[in-house]
Amino acid sequence: MSRSRDSERDSRLGAFGRLLRWAHMDPPLLTGIVAILLFASFVLFSASGRSWGMMQAHAGKVAAAMAALMVAARVDPVWLRRGAPWLYLAGLGLLVLVLATGDIAKGGQRWLDFGLRFQPSEVMKLALPLTLARLFHERPLPPSMLLIAGCLAVVLLPTLLIAVQPDLGTAVLIVLTGATAIFLAGIGWRYIIGALVLAAASLPALWYVMHDYQRRRVLTLLDPDSDPLGAGYHIIQSKIAIGSGGFFGKGWLNGSQGQLEFLPERSTDFIFAVIGEEWGLMGALALMAVYLFVVGRGLYIAATAPDTFTRILAGSLSVTFFFYVFVNSAMVTGLLPVVGVPLPLVSAGGTSMVTLMAGFGILMSIQTHRKLGDAVRR
Amino acid sequence: MAQGARIKDHWAEQRLFLARLVFALAFIIALAVIVVTRLVQLQVVQYDYFSAQSRGNRIRIQPVPPTRGLILDRNGQVLADNQASFDLVLTPEQVPDLKQTLQHLVATGLVAAEDLDDIREEIAAHRRYEAISIRDHLSDLEVARFALNRPFLQGVDIRGRLSRNYPYGGALAHALGYVGGLNADDLKEIDPLAYAGTTQIGKVSVERAFEAALHGAPGQEQVLVNARGRSLQTLERTGARPGDDVVLALDLDAQLAAYEGLTGRRGAVVAIDPKNGEVIAFVSTPAFDPNRISAGLSRKAYNALQEDIDKPLFNRALRGTYPPGSTVKPIVALAALHNGTLKPTDHVYCGGAYSLPGSSHRYRDWKPEGHGAVDLQAGIEESCDVYFYQVARELGIERLSSFMKDFGLGAATGLDMPGEKAGLVPSPAWKRSAFKRAAYQVWFPGETLITGIGQGYTLVTPLQLAHATATIAARGQRFRPSMLLATRDPLSGRTQHATPESLPAVDAVKPGDWDAIIAGMHGVLQGARGTARAVGMKVPFQVAGKSGTAQVFTVAQTQKYKAMDVAERMRDHALFVAFGPLEDPRIAVAVVVENGESGSKVAAPIALKVMEAYLRTGAPGA
DSSP: OHHHHHHHHHHHSOHHHHHHHHTTOOHHHHHHHHHHHHHHHHHHHHHTTSOHHHHHHHHHHHHHHHHHHHHHHHSOHHHHHHHHHHHHHHHHHHHHHHHHHOEEETTEEEEEEESEEEOTHHHHHHHHHHHHHHHHHTSOSSOOHHHHHHHHHHHHHHHHHHHTTTOHHHHHHHHHHHHHHHHHTTOOHHHHHHHHHHHHHHHHHHHHHSOHHHHHHHHHHHOGGGSTTTTTHHHHHHHHHHHHHTTTOSOTTOOHHHHTTOSTTTTTTTHHHHHHHHHHHHHHHHHHHHHHHHHHHHHHHHHTOSSHHHHHHHHHHHHHHHHHHHHHHHHHTTSSOOOOOOOTTTSOSSSHHHHHHHHHHHHHHHHHSOHHHHHHHO | OHHHHOOOOHHHHHHHHHHHHHHHHHHHHHHHHHHHHHHHIIIIITHHHHHHHHHTOOEEEEEEOOOOOOEEOTTSOEEEEEEEEEEEEEOGGGOSOHHHHHHHHHHTTSSOGGGHHHHHHHHHHSOTTSOEEEEOSOOHHHHHHHHHHGGGOTTEEEEEEEEEEOTTGGGGHHHHOOEEEOOHHHHHHSOTTTTTTOOEEEOSHHHHHTHHHHHOBOEEEEEEEOTTOOEEEEEEEEOOBOOOEEEESOOHHHHHHHHHHTTTSOEEEEEEOTTTOBEEEEEEESOOOHHHHHHOOOHHHHHHHHHOTTOTTSOHHHHOOBOOGGGGHHHHHHHHHHHTSOOTTOOEEEOSEEOOTTOOOOEEOSSTTOOEEEOHHHHHHTTOHHHHHHHHHHHOHHHHHHHHHHTTTTSOOOOSSTTOOOOBOOOHHHHHHHOSSGGGSSOOHHHHHHHHTTOTTOBBOHHHHHHHHHHHHTTTOEEOOBSEEEEEOTTTOOEEEOOOOEEOOOOSOOHHHHHHHHHHHHHHHHSSSOTTHHHHTTOSSOOEEEEEEEOSSOOOTTOOOOGGGSOGGGSOEEEEEEEEOTTSOOEEEEEEETTOOOIIIIIHHHHHHHHHHHHHHOSTTO
8 A cells, every 4th residue: 555655755855855764864853954054054154163174073063963973764663673782892892981981171081082082971972872772662551660660770771971070061961861761661750750850959979979060060050140150151141142132133144242352163063142142032933833843843753653653762862852842942941050062063073073973864764664564553 | 580580561562662752751841841941041130140150250360470490400509490581562453554554664674674574474363452462582682672562552562571591501401401392293282271372392302201290280369350351450360389499410510511512513512410310411413493493483593504514403412423443342242251262462464454254355553554462451451353353253243233232322222302313234134224235234254344334224323322322331231321410399308319210230241251342442542552541641630541443435545545635524524432430430422524535633632621520520529
């Protein structure tokens, strides 16, 4: 049934459409991603102080990320399921390696240098949802207490390894990724409420184990003006940039905060402030809308996915993607403490772009590899 | 088991999942609403407030580059420091007529006409309120000339900064190296954050080797700026952490004595403390002026340096490789004594030449009339070639070359400075791998002979020669040569001492064998027939040494060697190695003078001057 429908649709498609089908692309998702990337290149040109060198480096990264997306999209989800535990173990190994030998970047040990600098915690961002989805796929849901305990171990092991680097931001994101997968698997509400109560109760303990600079960031969030030229400088300058952008913004290349170098890390973690300043509320809302469209498409793919593995995988990848957007934009607007999380698909530098795009590749793979399985299951 | 009893219910699971997905979507929308609300709050509700803040934004954070550490000699003499120098800067937005201003600058000679294109490019690449450096290192005269012309040069100003200064110029040029602008290759090796605001980096030698210590860490500066971004005033500085001072093992007096001795010549001097490997003197000539290079040479001036026939940029002490000539003879003798093929009392008759059995080729002695009957003492003292032909032949090339390698020849010594050459110790195995044609791969017996007098394929650097001499002085104990004595934090005064690093010793040689060759070397300088006794007799302490002459080209068999006929650059290289005081050696020196002809007449005086300079002042605690 689906075969004949496919060929019927094929005949109506142009050459480009056939190419997309061959490459296992999902046109709506691809459109959203490309729109964000195009916008990002304009923003980055301005944020980098019109540096063509930086644009070239960024273009190289986008190309690598696009390649990762294409490869991931062509891999059948069955193979992802089989490879998941191995990727997870490899990720754990790399995290141990980075602790033993890693490069020092900005005071933390996060990078491995294999000619190309590479952040092993990025592997975990994909390996964790893959592994959890596989665990849930093979067992009846809602998950038993034993399964939940096992999943928690799977989540906490890499989280601890990342937290001691110390990379609090990524550790939080990894926990969120794991929590999302477990939530989508249908864990009972009593567990969820219990976990939330436990988390609230353990906040004082968390405060105790935090590094000095991390505590300072939290305090600064509560009262940035207590230290306007030290830890509070980022937040204050970022809020000024966004606020002074107003409704329509100051115009591309015209943001004084960004252009006059008041705004630190303006091409990486704080690029959302450049958008707010130069493109105003309109630009920020437009970007937010495209993000929501991309996430919405991901959730649709999850809702219509054929089996538990692909459902939970697609669902947690999509929800996590939005968490990245939220954590960064909330940080830049002064709602969350400053944790080094880039704005997905927009910030320059880092290896996160490749991981994100590979994640979208997996979503496309789930969407485009399902035809036969669908027919059988229904 | 509870789990085994349960069966996957796909319909129920899908319904559960969809319910959860709806929940997640609601949560996402809630989060999005929070962000949007915040944006509206900042950009609409509080717009006026932040807009005013933005216009009145006055404080910018800028990096403050650290001050580079000093370089000191072992007695605390300053070898490199930082001095104020003056740059000419131009701020485009303050210049009423750029074209006219540039013309005026050229007319007054403050800016070269050929630099104008570069300056225009710089101006285009920066914001109009930024001051751009258009000339550096103004002389006092130029500063005065600028002051006179100031009324016509609105928007141009003088800016002071610290620049690297080497008070002894060429004397320490190859030891210290120089600093230069950060280039793309440097940027690959450094952390850009640590070099924020820094424009120069150590390029070669000590400045490069100890860059990490010398550099320090940048600080921050809060600058009051106006709404267009121009700096008005510095509010607060969190100081940069200055680079560590680097204390070298070099002794300034010994270094200057060596440099003076080599004046007007091409050559190198390296002196090492046999007790720990510390490098006491490290000179290569001709040198360059490190002050000029650090200030930035024009391309033309730099090319001129590079193309100079005397190669002033070439570090001969570290990278020059020379045949060791007769300076290798004590090691050859020691190899034979150690392997039992020679006794100190064995005699060889020298008639002025040596032939291998069944061959008519005559391997000549430097003394055509011959030395007569020669034992070990006379062989070293008079540097009898025939004696060493015989010794080398009986020892054989394999044992000879392996013993020479034990002395650190043929391999980098591991000096704590980049770029060292390894030299070459030949062996039959080396010859097989080094040549392509089978005919050249054979090791000939005659090659063993000439290896025994330090000619042929053997190549050593002055550093290796000094290291090998120090090894003799220390009777087989070897230390990794080191420039570094200590690093010192200029703020706390906390000093970190470098520890001498032992290398595999030439042990297993009997004390009597060491005595025999050292006695021979003592005779070279202070014996009745020594080749360098004219120099050695003037020295107020007991010394040992050995001269050497390295052929630059081979004289045909029948030709009489006449130095005057040969072009200056074809003359033999003069070498000399020495150590002293004999009873407790504290310095070992190697001197190479390119085309200096006579080791004992030209190189030996330099070696002894360096030793005297060091032993006079460099005594520990003196």
